[in-house]
Amino acid sequence: MGVFTHEMEVSSPLPTGKAFKSFVLESDTLFPKAAPFAIKGVEYLEGNGGPGSIRKVTFVDGWGFDYLKEKIDDIDQDNLSYTYTVIESDLFKNIIEKISYETKFAAAPNGGTTVKVTTHFYSVGDIEIKEEAVKDSLEKRARVFKAVEEYLLANPDA
Template sequence: MGVFRHEMEVTTPLPTGRAFKGFVLESDTLFPKVAPYAIKGVEYLEGNGGPGSIRKVTFADGWGFDYLKEKIDDIDQDNLSYTYTVIESDLFKNILEKICYETKFAAAPNGGTNIKITTKFYSLGDIEIKEEAIKDSLEKRARVFKAVEEYLLANPDA
């Protein structure tokens, strides 16, 4: 098994607690609401959203893949971190075994939030994963995050 690690950091003007709530705690309802062009829906197959829960994300037609199933590994509201593992997806195409995400939220000096996302792609066998191969997936994820950010900024009471 090969492992490809990708790190990125983004900054949002949203306060830290609000960013964590929107991007993590309310993602199952907020993402399909503000980005229906990307996400049709999110349903829990096991659990209620806490660690150990498994949820299925169904993507909109034309998004490039149909679904993924993810297992929530940890949600730490005190330290504002969230880890989960994509355990199944038609995105894998006999190349990937799983994808692990670790996301940490920290206050930015300007009152916003720095979000650090570490992604580990685990390939099947000795298949080498190149950054270009996953660029599209990461860009699509960033578009959904941007839609959530714009919605929360435009709707302060949401």
């Protein structure tokens, strides 16, 4: 199994607590509202959102893939970190076995938040995964992140 790792750091004007709550704790209800161009719905197949839970994210037609199933590995509210693993998706196409995400939220000097995301793409067998192969997936994830951020800024009580 080969592993391709991608690190990304983004800044958000959202306060750290609001960012963590929105992007982690309330993502199942918030993402379909904030990014209806991408996400059709989120449903829990097992569990209630804590570690060990499995949820299915369904995407709109034309998004490039239809669904993914993710297992929540850990949610640490004290350290504002979240880890989960995409365990199934029609995106994989017998090339990717799984994708794991480690996300950390930290207060930024301007009162906003710095979000650091480390993504590990695990390939099937000895297939080498290159950044070009996952670029579309990473760009789509960034578009959803930005849409959620914009939704929250426009709807501060959301």
